[in-house]
Each structure stands twice: as C-alpha cells, then as structure tokens.
Amino acid sequence: MHEMALCEGIIGIVEEEARKRAFAKVNVVCLEIGALSHVAPEALKFCFEAVAARTIARGARLEIVATPGTAWCMDCSKSVEIKQRYEPCPSCAGYHLQVTGGEEMRVRELEVD
Amino acid sequence: MSSERIIQVERDILGKNDRLAADNRARFRADEVLVFNLVSSPGAGKTSLLVRAVSELKDSFPIGVIEGDQQTSNDAERIRATGVAAIQVNTGKGCHLDAAMVGEAYDRLPWLNGGLLFIENVGNLVCPAAFDLGEACKIVVFSTTEGEDKPLKYPDMFAASALMLINKIDLAPVLDFDLARTVEYARRVNPGIEVMTVSARTGEGFSAFYAWIRKRWAKLKQAERTAQG
Numbered sequence: 001m002h003e004m005a006l007c008e009g010i011i012g013i014v015e016e017e018a019r020k021r022a023f024a025k026v027n028v029v030c031l032e033i034g035a036l037s038h039v040a041p042e043a044l045k046f047c048f049e050a051v052a053a054r055t056i057a058r059g060a061r062l063e064i065v066a067t068p069g070t071a072w073c074m075d076c077s078k079s080v081e082i083k084q085r086y087e088p089c090p091s092c093a094g095y096h097l098q099v100t101g102g103e104e105m106r107v108r109e110l111e112v113d
Numbered sequence: 114m115s116s117e118r119i120i121q122v123e124r125d126i127l128g129k130n131d132r133l134a135a136d137n138r139a140r141f142r143a144d145e146v147l148v149f150n151l152v153s154s155p156g157a158g159k160t161s162l163l164v165r166a167v168s169e170l171k172d173s174f175p176i177g178v179i180e181g182d183q184q185t186s187n188d189a190e191r192i193r194a195t196g197v198a199a200i201q202v203n204t205g206k207g208c209h210l211d212a213a214m215v216g217e218a219y220d221r222l223p224w225l226n227g228g229l230l231f232i233e234n235v236g237n238l239v240c241p242a243a244f245d246l247g248e249a250c251k252i253v254v255f256s257t258t259e260g261e262d263k264p265l266k267y268p269d270m271f272a273a274s275a276l277m278l279i280n281k282i283d284l285a286p287v288l289d290f291d292l293a294r295t296v297e298y299a300r301r302v303n304p305g306i307e308v309m310t311v312s313a314r315t316g317e318g319f320s321a322f323y324a325w326i327r328k329r330w331a332k333l334k335q336a337e338r339t340a341q342g
Contacts (some may be wrong), residue, residue: 002240038243085268
C-alpha cells in the first residue's frame with residue numbers, strides 16, 4: 001500500500017504550502033499523474049480521504065490530471081505514445097522503447113481559502 | 114466575496130524521499146561505497162543469495178547489509194552468522210523501505226570505506242519500485258518458480274532495475290522453465306536490463322555476478338579519481 005505513503009507525501013506538501021502562503025482551508029488538490037507512474041489514480045483517491053482526515057486538507061477534493069505515457073522508439077527514431085510499459089511501439093510493433101514521459105507524480109496546484 | 118484562490122505548487126509527491134535519497138547518495142559517494150538495492154517478490158531467494166555473496170566477497174571488500182522486512186530480525190541474523198554486519202529495519206505495516214530508514218540504518222553500520230552495501234528491500238514487486246534509497250542501482254531477483262511472465266505483470270520493478278538475477282536456476286529442468294521467454298519479457302519493459310542466471314543453493318553463476326560487481330566497483334573508483342582530478 002505505497003498509496004498511503006504517497007498520500008502522506010501529498011499532505012506534507014499541502015501543509016508546507018499552508019505555512020508558506022498562509023491559507024487555512026483547501027478545497028481542491030490538483031495532481032498530475034502519469035500513465036506510467038507507480039500509482040493508479042483510483043487507488044490514490046481511495047486513500048486520500050482517509051489520510052486527509054484531521055489535516056488541513058480534510059474534505060478537499062482530489063482532481064487528477066492524467067498525462068500520457070511517451071517513449072522514444074529506437075528502431076523508428078521517433079516519439080510514440082504508450083499506455084503501459086510492456087506495450088510495443090504502435091508503429092513498428094517492436095519493444096526497443098525508452099520511456100521519455102508519463103512517470104510524473106506531482107502536486108500541480110491547490111484551490112484554497 | 115469568496116477568498117478562494119489558486120496556488121501553483123508543481124512539486125513531486127515523492128520529493129521529500131528523493132531529497133533524502135540524494136543525501137544518502139552523497140554520503141555513499143563520500144565513503145566510496147557501492148550500494149545495491151535488492152528487490153523481488155517474497156521467497157525469490159534474496160537472503161540466501163546474499164548469504165552466499167557476502168560470505169564469498171567479505172575477504173575482498175568491507176561489506177554491510179541492511180535488511181528490510183515487515184517483522185522479525187531473522188534475515189539480519191542469517192547475514193550476521195557469516196560475520197558480516199547487518200542492520201534489520203522492520204517496516205511494521207509498511208510495504209517498502211524509504212530513504213529515511215536507509216539513512217538511519219547506515220548510521221548504525223560500521224564504516225564501509227571503499228566497500229559494498231547491500232540493501233535487501235521488503236519482498237514486494239510493487240511498492241519498492243517507487244522509492245529511491247540512494248543506491249547505485251536496483252537488482253531484481255526473479256526465481257524460476259515464479260512464472261516467465263512476471264516482468265509483464267510487474268513491469269515497474271523490472272523497468273527500474275539494472276540487473277535481473279534469475280535465481281534457482283538449478284530447478285529449471287524440473288520446472289520446464291523457459292529462460293529465453295523470461296528474458297524476452299524483461300527486455301520488453303526494459304531493453305537495457307542485464308540478465309544473469311544463478312543458484313544460491315549450488316553457487317552456479319555467482320562468479321559472473323561477482324565479476325559484474327567488481328566491474329561496477331572499478332567504475333565507481335574511476336569516477337571518484339576523475340572527480341578528484
């Protein structure tokens with residue numbers, strides 16, 4: 001259940017921002033989660049409510065922007081989009097892919113009062 | 114009037130762990146210690162593999178081991194029986210080691226100046242993939258009893274590892290284990306992954322593994338000398 005640790009990471013960031021920027025309530029936490037990152041958005045949403053209770057983020061809505069997985073195909077010499085790590089290149093069906101994007105797990109912005 | 118406002122944050126969720134991992138990495142570099150993070154599913158044979166490796170390498174290098182498990186100090190005791198220093202980290206309900214745990218465990222080890230540190234992560238092919246501990250690289254231990262398609266089922270871990278050690282190779286004949294298919298699947302998720310077959314029970318394949326370690330160790334020394342000018 002590393003989702004719990006990730007949610008604790010999110011709350012840690014929200015609490016630090018609250019101290020720095022002086023807000024008392026968070027309405028929305030907006031995340032950017034890549035298709036090839038280490039977590040499924042549904043699992044994060046499931047854990048977030050439990051971890052956020054009794055913190056400044058209590059009751060906040062979690063919004064997740066999904067970013068696509070991208071890879072460089074060494075055989076086609078071009079950038080392609082993939083949904084999973086084990087997927088072949090959509091152009092040549094080969095597996096000589098180097099992942100170039102979609103691994104992000106970031107807090108993008110907060111809507112606060 | 115609503116006081117609602119939007120604050121741009123743009124921070125990595127694992128940023129705190131990554132900063133602590135960077136601190137660990139700087140300490141390992143200062144001590145010239147080569148660090149491997151061993152990951153696998155439970156029962157792949159990480160500890161048996163380590164017991165053999167540290168027994169056979171301890172006359173060549175200062176060696177330390179950090180053992181991660183949810184409970185018990187059984188694994189650290191198995192390592193200590195070889196005469197090598199080991200620190201047990203119990204994660205309780207936690208499913209992975211993080212950089213803070215490794216930093217604290219490293220404080221409790223003797224000085225490994227110019228040596229090797231093996232971190233045996235919690236047996237789990239999912240969560241430890243996300244957590245940088247400051248290691249030089251991850252080594253995924255896969256055993257022949259697990260089924261050839263493990264790399265496809267748990268792609269993140271195989272993508273995050275530099276080396277796949279295929280353990281229990283002595284059992285391959287009775288299992289009808291398909292080595293070529295396993296390697297093909299692993300390279301679908303990580304075209305650059307290196308592969309070696311070993312048996313922690315018989316010792317088969319370990320000399321190649323040690324040669325791989327020595328090569329990486331020599332590279333680290335080379336990099337240090339270049340950095341020092």
